[in-house]
Amino acid sequence: MTDTPWAALWHDRYRTPADAPTEDVPLTAVIEQQYRHRSVRRFLDADVSDAEIRAIVGAAQSASVSSNLQVWSVIAVRDPDRRHRIATAIGNRGFIEAASVLLVFVADFARATHVVRATGEPTEAIDYLENTLVGFVDAGIAGQNAILAAESLGLGGVFLGSIRNAPLAVADVLGLPEYVFPVFGIAIGHPDPEDTAGIKPRLPQSAVLHWDAYDVDAWETSADAYEERIAEYYDEQEQHGYSWKATLANRLRSVEGLHGRDAIRAQLAQQGLPSN
Incomplete structure (x- = not known):
C-alpha cells in the first residue's frame, strides 16, 4: 500500500x-x-475576479439537475456591508467577511412559477415537499461542483449550512422574492498559506x-x-478533546442543537414554499 x-x-x-x-x-x-479537499476559513486580502466567479458558476451549472427543472440560483455577494450583515445574522462567522466573495445558493421557484404562469398553467405543486427537496438537492449538487472548480483555480472555500440559522434575515439582505429560499453559502477566496487546517x-x-x-x-x-x-x-490542529460522538449528540439530543433551524418549515412557508 x-x-x-x-x-x-x-x-x-x-x-x-x-x-x-x-x-x-x-x-x-x-x-x-x-x-x-479541505475547508478554508483563512484568506488572503486578494480578489476573486468576475471571470473566475463566472467560471465557477458555469461549473456549478454543469452539475446534474432533476428533470432539467433548473430550480436553483446563486447570489455572488461582494458588498462588505451585506456580507457583514449575513455573517452577524447567522452567528458571527467572521471568515465570511475575510473571504473575497460569498456565494449563496438558493432554491429558486420564482423563475419557474413565472415561466409556468405566463403560459396560463397553474402551479399548485409548488406547495409540496418534493419540489422543495428538488431545489435543495440540486443546489447542493451544484455547490459541490462549484467548490471543486474554485479549488482547481487555486482558490479555497468553506460551505456554510449556517445560512439556514437565519434564512429570513439572509433573504432580507439579499432581497429574495417569494418562492426563493437560501439553502447554503460558500465563502471563497485565496487561501492563507499559513493556515494549518488539513x-x-x-x-x-x-x-x-x-x-x-x-x-x-x-x-x-x-x-x-x-x-x-x-x-x-x-x-x-491544537484543538484538544474533540469527540465525533459528542458532535452527533449535540445535534441530536434536543432541538437546541438545530440552532434555530427547527423553524425552517414555517420559514419556507413565509417564502411561499409550505412543503406539505
Whole structure:
C-alpha cells in the first residue's frame, strides 16, 4: 500500500491503509483534487475576479439537475456591508467577511412559477415537499461542483449550512422574492498559506459502503475507530478533546442543537414554499 500512488491521499482521508485502491485503479487529476479537499476559513486580502466567479458558476451549472427543472440560483455577494450583515445574522462567522466573495445558493421557484404562469398553467405543486427537496438537492449538487472548480483555480472555500440559522434575515439582505429560499453559502477566496487546517479524516468506508443491502452491523467497529482518528486530527490542529460522538449528540439530543433551524418549515412557508 505505501508504494502506490494512492498511499498519501488515502492516509490523509482515512488514516488507515484498509480498503485502499490498488495500482489497478488510476489516480486521475479529478480524483486527486477531490481527495485533497479541505475547508478554508483563512484568506488572503486578494480578489476573486468576475471571470473566475463566472467560471465557477458555469461549473456549478454543469452539475446534474432533476428533470432539467433548473430550480436553483446563486447570489455572488461582494458588498462588505451585506456580507457583514449575513455573517452577524447567522452567528458571527467572521471568515465570511475575510473571504473575497460569498456565494449563496438558493432554491429558486420564482423563475419557474413565472415561466409556468405566463403560459396560463397553474402551479399548485409548488406547495409540496418534493419540489422543495428538488431545489435543495440540486443546489447542493451544484455547490459541490462549484467548490471543486474554485479549488482547481487555486482558490479555497468553506460551505456554510449556517445560512439556514437565519434564512429570513439572509433573504432580507439579499432581497429574495417569494418562492426563493437560501439553502447554503460558500465563502471563497485565496487561501492563507499559513493556515494549518488539513484534510479532515472521514469515516472508514466500512462504515458507509454497503454491498447490495444495508448492513446494520457494518459501521459499529469502524465508528469506534474513527472516534480515535478524528481526535488525533484535532489534536494536531491544537484543538484538544474533540469527540465525533459528542458532535452527533449535540445535534441530536434536543432541538437546541438545530440552532434555530427547527423553524425552517414555517420559514419556507413565509417564502411561499409550505412543503406539505
